Amino acid sequence: MNGAQALIRTLVDAGVDVCFANPGTSEMHFVAALDDVPEMRGVLTLFEGVATGAADGWARMTGRPAATLLHLGPGMGNGLANLHNARRGRTPMVNVVGDHGRSHKRLDAPLESDIDAVAGTVSGWVRRSLAPEDVAADAADAVAAAARGQIATLVLPADVSWSDGGVVADPVPPRPRPQVAPSALEDVAAAVQGGEATVLLLGGDVVASEAGLVAAARVAAGTGARLLAETFPARMVRGAGLPDVGKLPYPPEVAIKALAGTRHLVLAGATSPVHFFAYPGVPGTPVPEDCTVHVLSAPGEDGVAALEALAAQVAADAEPELLEASRPELPTGRLTPRAVSAVVGALLPERAVVVDEAITSGVGIAELTSGAPRHDWLALTGGAIGDGLPMAVGAAVACPDRPVLVLQADGSAMYTVQALWTMAREQLDVTVVLYDNASYAILQGELSRVGATGAGEKAGQLLDLGGPTLDFVALATGMGVPATRAETAEELAEQLGTALREPGPHLVQAVLRPAG
Structure with missing residues (x-):
């Protein structure tokens, strides 16, 4: 051997x-x-x-x-x-x-x-x-x-x-997941019962499981603490029958507002939040200066067990607030980012795996899918764009009995567009909603946020994806993935519904252009 x-x-x-x-x-x-x-x-x-x-x-x-x-x-x-x-x-x-x-x-x-x-x-x-x-x-x-x-x-x-001489080795026995120290549990219990404004920031194994989310919701119901999830969780379970846990917003000014007045920030499977970038005159973290940060469980520790123990101690009789099943109505007319979100929320299949790289085009997507059938949500954890299409390949190989839906921005799609070929070759059940706004829209916002004044025509050319316009229908079909183009909400609903019903990979190019 x-x-x-x-x-x-x-x-x-x-x-x-x-x-x-x-x-x-x-x-x-x-x-x-x-x-x-x-x-x-x-x-x-x-x-x-x-x-x-x-x-x-x-x-x-x-x-x-x-x-x-x-x-x-x-x-x-x-x-x-x-x-x-x-x-x-x-x-x-x-x-x-x-x-x-x-x-x-x-x-x-x-x-x-x-x-x-x-x-x-x-x-x-x-x-x-x-x-x-x-x-x-x-x-x-x-x-x-x-x-x-x-x-x-x-x-x-x-x-x-x-070379010969290879010998098969036995697997190394796995290490048990570290448990949270009793002292950490006591510290957090005192904080959430102290009557001051408290936020539980959830991440890691906590948001990846129903048990973790329900335990956190029990703590919130019993103590008045607010729940937030980290901005980009690796995997989060969502949908009807689960608590409605919003994410800490990405824009620094909005994240600062979301945590304003918080006196105690409890980390359960998450790390203390910082902004992705430095901005003139803006602190590096949204955590208020007078806020005490408590670590219930660090990433890698058993956060679910820690939250269940905390709930038993501070909210033994509390009933968690859970989402009822709900769907948005199918929109009509011009295709906007929020209209795309409504179509996705109305049609999202049961047990779907959603891969989210919508970037700035995902307006309203969390709100309009919160009451959809149970699903998993995979996010861009490190901020390096170009993970949406490849992650969908991996998720579909891992879960061949589950539909995979990719919410994919156009600029980041071009980083790893070759993933479409692998989807076709392996006949993976992946449906791509391609948000086509012909720009690096997130950078247009960042240009002003960092205070870069005087930006003119040359700067704009580095943020614009036009001239030539990217034809994702041609790109997808050239790699073996059936593709269509939608310019209205009605067209998107029809095309996405068809793509979700048919096995194998599909791409729907959702054309988003300014009103005019």
């Missing part, structure tokens, strides 16, 4: 049975070994950013590490943006990055680079396998490290991959 065969068999035995790949010469023995371990599913992507984003989506929906196969340092570099998002979302992931053979490293070949340094920017665990006898044990350690909510990168020299 060569090193590659032992590596793949070890990954599968440890529960990693999907690999999103964009391989090159140094990974050919890994590719060949896929036929020797048929339990491993290899999914080809046409760009490394699609592979890393798809692994992120797969792991968010399964809770288990996914694998990627990347080609040397440049290949990993191409996937870095969505590895950044995965790191911010505490996604478990194992990267296998091929490298030159050990004797070839000293020759400084054209594709030679410092893979370990590139990997270290996003990985919590990095190791280089130095012998075929070691690679399986290294792989088992990588899976165990990833399972702790981080990216693990295993660098695999080509000759280690092709």
Whole structure:
């Protein structure tokens, strides 16, 4: 057995049975070994950013590490943006990055680079396998490290991959999730019962489960505390029968207003919020200066158990307020961002997985989908745009029995548009609503927010996606995905309804233009 065969068999035995790949010469023995371990599913992507984003989506929906196969340092570099998002979302992931053979490293070949340094920017665990006898044990350690909510990168020299001597390794037993200290529970209990304005900021495992949200709602009902979720949760369960938990807004002025007057901020699975960027005359965090921040559970700890214990202590008899089933009426007339949100809310299927990269076009989407049938919501955790289409690939591979709906802005779609080809090749049940406003609208807002005065025609050209206009119907159909174009609310409702009813991938280009 060569090193590659032992590596793949070890990954599968440890529960990693999907690999999103964009391989090159140094990974050919890994590719060949896929036929020797048929339990491993290899999914080809046409760009490394699609592979890393798809692994992120797969792991968010399964809770288990996914694998990627990347080609040397440049290949990993191409996937870095969505590895950044995965790191911010505490996604478990194992990267296998091929490298030159050990004797070839000293020759400084054209594709030679410092893979370990590139990997270290996003990985919590990095190791280089130095012998075929070691690679399986290294792989088992990588899976165990990833399972702790981080990216693990295993660098695999080509000759280690092709050489005999590989031996399959047993999985490393998982570590139990850390429990919250009793002192933290007592501190938070005193805060929420003190009668001062309190906000529970929820994230991580708390918003990913019904039990966590219901426990938080019990605390709110029993103490008067307000509930907010972190702005971009990795995975959040939503819909009828669950508490209505709004998200902390993204714009700094709105986030500051949302937390104004708060005396106690309790973190349950979330970190203390900061603005994405610095702005002139604006503090770096929306948390008021006179607010005390309490940590009930840090990311990675058992936040659900902590909230259930807190609810039992401070709100034993409280009944949580839960959403009743509701749908918006289908809109008519001109297509606006809010009209798109209403159509999505009216038609969202049961058990859908919603991947949200609508950016500025998602006006009203949270409000108009809150009472829809139960669904999961995946957000842009790290702010590096271009994760929407790849995450949908991963989510659809992970959950073939569930419809996946992507709310996708046009500018960010072009970062990883190659994901459409993988959707077609794998015949994934993914429907893309493509918000076409022909601009980087979020940057138009940021231009004024940062106080950049005097911006004129040249500045505007860097924020405008016109000339030529992007034709997403042509782009999608050219990669094998059926696509249509909607310019009114009625057209969108008809086309989206058809796309959701039919199996396989579809794209609906929702054309958003200013009134005039």
